[in-house]
Amino acid sequence: MIAGFDLDAFVRATLAEDLGEGGDITAAAVIPAEAMFDGVMASRDAIAVAGLLIAEAFFRALDPEVVLERLVEDGARVAAGTALLRVRGRARALLTAERSALNTVQHLSGIATLTAAYVDAIAGTGATLLDTRKTIPGLRLLEKYAVRMGGGTNHRMGLWDAAMIKDNHVAVAGDVGEAVARAVDAGIARIIVEVDRRDQIAPALAAGATWLLLDNMDPTALRAAVAEVAGRVPTEASGGVRLDTIRAIAETGVTYISVGRLTQSAPAADIGLDLALG
Template sequence: MSLAPLPRLIVEPPVRAALLEDLGLAGDITSTAVIPAEHRSTVIMGARKAGVIAGLDAAELAFQLVDPAISVTRHVPDGTAVKRGDTIATIEGPSRGLLTAERTALNFLGHLSGIATVTAGIVAAVEGSKASVVCTRKTTPGLRALEKYAVRAGGGMNHRFALHDAVLIKDNHVAIAGGVAEAIRRARTGVGHMVKIEVEVDTLTQLHEAMEIGVDAVLLDNMTPDELREAVAIVAGRTITEASGGITPETAAAVAASGVDLLSVGWITHSAPTLDIGLDFQSASS
């Protein structure tokens, strides 16, 4: 599946907000004081650690919003696995603008590439199974669209994007509604025919209840691989099965071997380490 870029209308608001946060009320006083206005430079954006790249649109936009005279030449597209020392992009333009936008551009690129990198690790761990790796709503406020894009860049898939686009009945919904079946019945009467309904179950007893009334997907929460295999047998292909809870690169293969359709992993967005990417000066002209 090809990686479709996000529309600029989605990418620009968080990038613009990050730049405004950094510029404050007086702009980049260091670069303005130290660097002549006419000075131009060429810099290289390079990988200091192996990983998967994501977020080049955000990084490039950071430079262009600061100074449209800055040009960015990409040497790899998003979704590319890079090695330490690989050149990601060459950037040329007014030196003040390059230095002003540098940190914001690297923040976005490093963060999103980190998400893509850990996602790719989980995807590799389940290779050969039918399971797909999906993210969750455990995202950084304001960055959900970008972070979910990074998951796709790493070979993963997206779960629902927000509360409005699908029903996911969680344990607290079940508790308040008085049971799995009652929660599903209420959901069916409360949403339109185009909306999918998924229910989280903690036990095989709850799973039987969900299957009796019928549902579009079941989230099998914190079950062991043996319990997951039994759950998959109970479902018998009648609905989508999703495993969730404590899935790591070390445990993913065993979870996928149970036969579930999806592995839901929240930490790939909320706890992925930043990929180390640097910006190094190459040449100058004035």
């Protein structure tokens, strides 16, 4: 299970949205109540898999007696045409749950697949790939789970688990040092500070920053910033990172690289559920 995520509530709300007040009028009209189906969910592309446990929950919610056979595990990297999940049960229930199950697996596997591509691109550099808070409201825990399934690492889960002082915070506080000092005075242990100029590094560290986010710096600037920090705190490169640029960024010696597009704009994986009369 996914820690902190209310799977039952998610399944109920998703199905309620799809069923509305009238239910699945297509399945009710077309499929005999006693009909049984046997089907396989399969990937049509090479992907990193995420979300099968959630798909299973959708099928169980509408057919408690459904027989489910998970053929691969979340986190697996599979070739195009790989069967992921076998489902056997009442046809009306399976067809009603199909779209909700597929939507979730396609979205989460898309995130995992894009994450895996970024992880592969920086292999051997020592840098760690991070996600961000650029997630769909209500789906953060699921999307960050998908990042982990793709081999990435989660950054902050929310506003509560670390301070992140960004340019607008600095503007209101007056300067970087003052903003950091206020966070220290508040007793916050983990203080991430965004800097976009090297002259902000020294005052941020002097005031008590425990992590520096080097924002929108090119590789040359990143290398100089990493040298100045000299390992005193972790460094994070962020801003406009793409698959074709991340390797050069990783080779500057930064500790972390955060990529918003992992959750913000990953394309859905092409996955289908083909059902055959059993």
